[in-house]
Amino acid sequence: MSRVPGSVGLGVVGMGRHGSRYVKHLLDGVPGCHLAAVSRTDTAAGRAFTERHGVPFFADWRELVTRSEVEAVVAVTPPGLNRDICLSAARAGKPMLIEKPLALTVAEGREMVDAARAAGVLLMTAQTLRFTPVLERLRSSLPLIAPLEYLSLTMRAERPPHTWLDDPAQAGGGVLLEIGIHLLDLIRYLTGEEAVEAAGEMDRRHTARVEDLAQVRFRLASGLPCYVEVSRVSGGRVCRAEAVGQAGQLLADVDRSLLTRIEGRAIAAAESVPDRPAVVMVLEAFARSLMTGAPVPVSGEDGLRAVAMAEACYRAAREGRPVPVNRTA
Ligand SMILES: NC(=O)c1ccc[n+]([C@@H]2O[C@H](COP(=O)([O-])OP(=O)(O)OC[C@H]3O[C@@H](n4cnc5c(N)ncnc54)[C@H](OP(=O)(O)O)[C@@H]3O)[C@@H](O)[C@H]2O)c1
Numbered sequence: 118m119s120r121v122p123g124s125v126g127l128g129v130v131g132m133g134r135h136g137s138r139y140v141k142h143l144l145d146g147v148p149g150c151h152l153a154a155v156s157r158t159d160t161a162a163g164r165a166f167t168e169r170h171g172v173p174f175f176a177d178w179r180e181l182v183t184r185s186e187v188e189a190v191v192a193v194t195p196p197g198l199n200r201d202i203c204l205s206a207a208r209a210g211k212p213m214l215i216e217k218p219l220a221l222t223v224a225e226g227r228e229m230v231d232a233a234r235a236a237g238v239l240l241m242t243a244q245t246l247r248f249t250p251v252l253e254r255l256r257s258s259l260p261l262i263a264p265l266e267y268l269s270l271t272m273r274a275e276r277p278p279h280t281w282l283d284d285p286a287q288a289g290g291g292v293l294l295e296i297g298i299h300l301l302d303l304i305r306y307l308t309g310e311e312a313v314e315a316a317g318e319m320d321r322r323h324t325a326r327v328e329d330l331a332q333v334r335f336r337l338a339s340g341l342p343c344y345v346e347v348s349r350v351s352g353g354r355v356c357r358a359e360a361v362g363q364a365g366q367l368l369a370d371v372d373r374s375l376l377t378r379i380e381g382r383a384i385a386a387a388e389s390v391p392d393r394p395a396v397v398m399v400l401e402a403f404a405r406s407l408m409t410g411a412p413v414p415v416s417g418e419d420g421l422r423a424v425a426m427a428e429a430c431y432r433a434a435r436e437g438r439p440v441p442v443n444r445t446a
Contacts, residue, residue: 126153128187136193149404219420221289242420262362291327
């Protein structure tokens with residue numbers, strides 16, 4: 118039974134670039150949930166936040182997790198903290214929404230998923246790209262170009278100033294695990310299939326310890342190939358999903374929310390798909406599952422499988438040959 122009828126109290130850990138989006142949307146109002154507490158390392162900023170909004174701040178996220186007003190935990194920190202936050206939330210019997218990548222490694226992710234299951238609490242992975250309306254539309258339009266021959270997915274973004282991105286202990290990997298994970302999950306979401314084999318190459322253009330450019334490819338269980346390019350070396354941002362079929366091609370420009378269908382040499386359809394902030398849709402879905410007991414739309418297992426795909430790519434790049442994706446992950 119929630120302390121506020123019809124609304125679940127969320128404790129948000131991390132108020133940086135992305136966590137501040139969660140906080141803003143929760144303060145603006147999201148059906149089924151409200152902001153019950155926050156945690157960050159900057160105590161002065163945390164206390165100032167409490168003064169401004171009347172929401173309790175905890176310098177130690179462990180304290181936030183155990184507070185009774187926090188009925189579910191949202192982790193938006195550097196991913197190196199996800200495992201500890203997840204295990205603590207499971208021990209406290211609290212459901213959790215964890216930002217991608219779910220874990221730094223498959224072994225950690227498995228431990229997290231098992232802990233949540235043993236505790237009987239929901240674990241949702243915030244693979245936010247799944248909620249993007251233009252990609253949902255691409256998915257529902259796939260029959261128009263069937264049979265599908267391959268997917269080509271691209272994500273290029275500017276490099277943010279975070280130093281943890283170049284620290285394997287906090288980030289687990291480079292751009293592939295950090296933002297490419299969206300595209301790896303998208304392969305499963307669009308095709309409903311698992312990847313069986315991965316190959317690829319990584320490059321460090323401006324980073325010292327992890328890749329900032331990756332080109333990888335997968336073979337799915339049906340034999341379907343999928344090609345993924347991801348980088349943080351560009352000015353400007355491109356996120357594109359292209360589905361190539363025998364009866365035509367679908368091109369989704371995610372940042373501009375445009376879906377184009379090509380038939381022969383002509384544009385058969387071009388649609389501007391109304392967009393909404395992904396974080397709001399993720400929070401709505403999480404709150405709905407908490408209130409109704411319905412399964413979360415992106416599970417811990419889903420988060421884990423995307424990490425397994427990334428891990429296979431790293432191994433393939435190191436060994437210079439295609440390797441199997443760990444499907445028992
Ligand atoms: N789904 C998406 O589209 C999307 C987009 C962007 C990021 N993300 C994910 O969101 C996560 C955070 O990324 P970001 O860009 O927001 O990083 P960020 O700007 O560096 O923010 C990290 C936050 O974590 C807080 N933090 C670090 N250690 C902590 C600790 N021990 N206790 C409490 N708080 C702690 C920091 O607190 P201080 O600020 O006080 O130091 C900061 O607020 C990452 O997992 C990233 O992959 C997802």
